[in-house]
Amino acid sequence: MPTPLLAARGLALNYRRGAPPVFTGVDLTVRPREIVALVGESGCGKSSLLGLLAGLARPSAGAIQFRGTPVQSTPGEVAVVFQDPCLLPWLSVEGNAGFGLGFRRLGLPRAERRARVAAALTDVGLADHARRYPHQLSGGMAQRLALARALGRQPALILLDEPFSALDAITREAMQALLTELVHRHASAALLVTHDIDEALRVSDRVLLMGGRPAGIVGEWDLVDALGPAPRERHLPRILGLRAEILDALTRHRSPAFPGAGLGAGASARDAATSFSFDPIALPETP
Ligand SMILES: Nc1ncnc2c1ncn2[C@@H]1O[C@H](COP(=O)(O)OP(=O)(O)OP(=O)(O)O)[C@@H](O)[C@H]1O
Secondary structure: OOOEEEEEEEEEOOOOOOOOOOOEEEEEOOOOOOEEEEEEOOOOOOOHHHHOOOOOOOEEEEEEOOOOEEEEOOOOOHHHHHOOOOOOOOOOOHHOOOOOOHHHHHHHOOOHHHHHHHHHHHHOHHHHHHOOOHHHHHHHHHHHHHHHHHHOOOOOOEEEEOOOOOOOHHHHHHHHHHHHHHHOOOOOOEEEEEEHHHHHHHHHHHEEEOOOOOOOEEEEEEEEHHHOOOOOOOOHHHHHHHHHHHHHHHOOOOOOOOOOOOOOOOOOOHHHHOOEEOOOHOOOOOO
16 A cells, blocks of 8 residues: 555644534545545535645644645645636736746746646647637636646646536536546546536546535545546446445435435435436436
């Protein structure tokens, strides 16, 4: 078992003193070259957890290590991609892709910066659009640019928070395949927060399910053993069974306070599908 790149132990988060914690006792690891998906119902704390792992905020309890060193701020080898591509409108595609590479602490010579930007734009298929500006890009192109900006840092780990959820289904699938391909090609690792179980099943090596109140990690699935390497065809028969299993677990661990729920223990995966990103038509009957 390789040493984890990222390891979190006993993480808890309270936004306000005296308020109930959002989550407690969260343990997780991301190993080199691994794509881990973190799924869970809306509001359970996935984005908050990602923020802690990225070093953007401090946990109320617990410890996070990157390559065995405590995380105090975002490590140089970690890049973060959000749902909003966060592009700077006054910079060209090239300028956005290279944003941050000029920071003095990285100490990158200009030629190296240029080479990295060119390679990253080629990786995401935007090399021919280097002189364009963000307002001239489609949503998918903007998100590819956000990915290029992350890749330019040559990260060992990319943390992604719902990066494709605003994209149409076709573009989303293309982006999922691209992400998997690039993570594999650059031998990096990724932790992907997503509310889309299909996305998790398509791109990840391992799925972690967050649930309960306060939330914790309540389920884990090793997809490589079960389904083979990512990216996967969405019609793989074995995917359907796993999807139902994850949805059942999600249902069992739903927060009782979830609006309109009434979906406590015993509710079916088909019921859960109505409030979770998921294609209910393809769901097999559960016993
Ligand atoms: N800055 C903040 N201050 C106070 N409470 C917050 C803050 N950010 C998030 N929360 C609360 O923490 C809980 C978890 O929010 P978070 O956004 O992490 O969940 P999530 O699982 O990512 O949700 P979604 O899937 O809908 O994005 C929610 O109850 C939310 O209201």
